[in-house]
Amino acid sequence: MVKKLFLLRHGHASGGYQMNDFDRPLSSLGIEGIEQLSINLKSKSFEPNKLLVSPAVRTKETCSILVENLSINSPLEYVEGIYEASVQFLFKLIASVESSVERLLVIGHNPGLSYLVEYMTGRAYVGMVPGQLVQLVFEIDDWNEVSKGNGKIQSYL
Numbered sequence: 394m395v396k397k398l399f400l401l402r403h404g405h406a407s408g409g410y411q412m413n414d415f416d417r418p419l420s421s422l423g424i425e426g427i428e429q430l431s432i433n434l435k436s437k438s439f440e441p442n443k444l445l446v447s448p449a450v451r452t453k454e455t456c457s458i459l460v461e462n463l464s465i466n467s468p469l470e471y472v473e474g475i476y477e478a479s480v481q482f483l484f485k486l487i488a489s490v491e492s493s494v495e496r497l498l499v500i501g502h503n504p505g506l507s508y509l510v511e512y513m514t515g516r517a518y519v520g521m522v523p524g525q526l527v528q529l530v531f532e533i534d535d536w537n538e539v540s541k542g543n544g545k546i547q548s549y550l
Contacts (some may be wrong), residue, residue, distance in 0.1 A: 396536060398487065398513075398529040398544065399441060399498040400506045403455040405523040415476060419454045426524035427455050431462035433550055434526075441498035443468050445486065447475035452500045455524075459500075478505040480512050484539070492535040515542030526550045 404423030419427070440463075446456045448471040459465065474482050483505055490497055499506070507520040510527055521527060529544040 394532075394534045395495075396531045396533050396539075397496045397547070398531065399439075399496070399526055400510065400521070400529070401455065401459075401498060401500045401526045402503055402506050402521040402523055403447075403449070403451040403500060404458075406451040415449050418450050423451070423523060424454075424458065427458045428462065430524055430526060430550060431459055434459070435463055439463060441465065441467055441496045442494045443470070443490065443496075444498045444500065445470050445472050445475065445490075446500045447471070447478075447502060448473055449476050449502070452476075452502070456500050475499070475501040475505075477502065480505060480508045483509045484512065488537050488539050490536040492537075494536070497536070510546070512541055513539065513544035514546055516546070 404419045404427040406417040406423060407420045444456065444467060446452055446469060456469070472486065474486070478501060483499070487497065503521055507518055510518045513529055527549045528547040530547045531539055531544050533539060
C-alpha cells in the first residue's frame with residue numbers, strides 16, 4: 394500500500410516587527426500564492442484524508458484558502474506543537490496518524506518542514522519556500538511504519 398504525505402509551508406507572511414511572530418498574517422503575495430497553488434492542485438484532484446495544521450495565523454489562513462477553494466471536507470486538526478516544531482515532533486506526529494488515512498496534509502513552518510523532508514527521504518534538500526508543497530510517498534501499510542529515509546519525493550509545487 395502507498396501512503397502519501399503532503400507537506401505545505403504556509404504562504405508568504407507579512408512583516409512582523411511590531412507583532413508576535415505567531416500572529417503574523419499572510420501578505421497579499423502569500424494570499425495570491427496559495428490561491429495559485431489551489432488552482433494547480435484542483436487540476437490534480439488533490440484530496441487529503443486528514444489535515445494537521447499549525448494554529449499560527451498564517452498557517453490557518455493558508456489552510457482556509459485551500460479548504461475553501463478545493464472544497465476539502467476531511468478532518469482538520471490544529472496542533473499547537475507544529476509551530477516551531479522539531480523534526481522529532483513532526484515525525485512522531487505523522488507516525489501516530491491512524492492507518493485509515495492514506496493522504497495526509499501537514500501545514501507548517503520552516504525550518505522543521507524542510508528538515509523533515511531531508512530526514513524522511515535521506516536526501517539533502519535546499520529548503521521549502523513560502524507556499525511550497527512537497528509530496529512524499531511511502532510504501533507502507535500504516536503510518537507507524539514511517540522511518541528515516543523510507544520516503545520518496547513524488548513532486549513539489
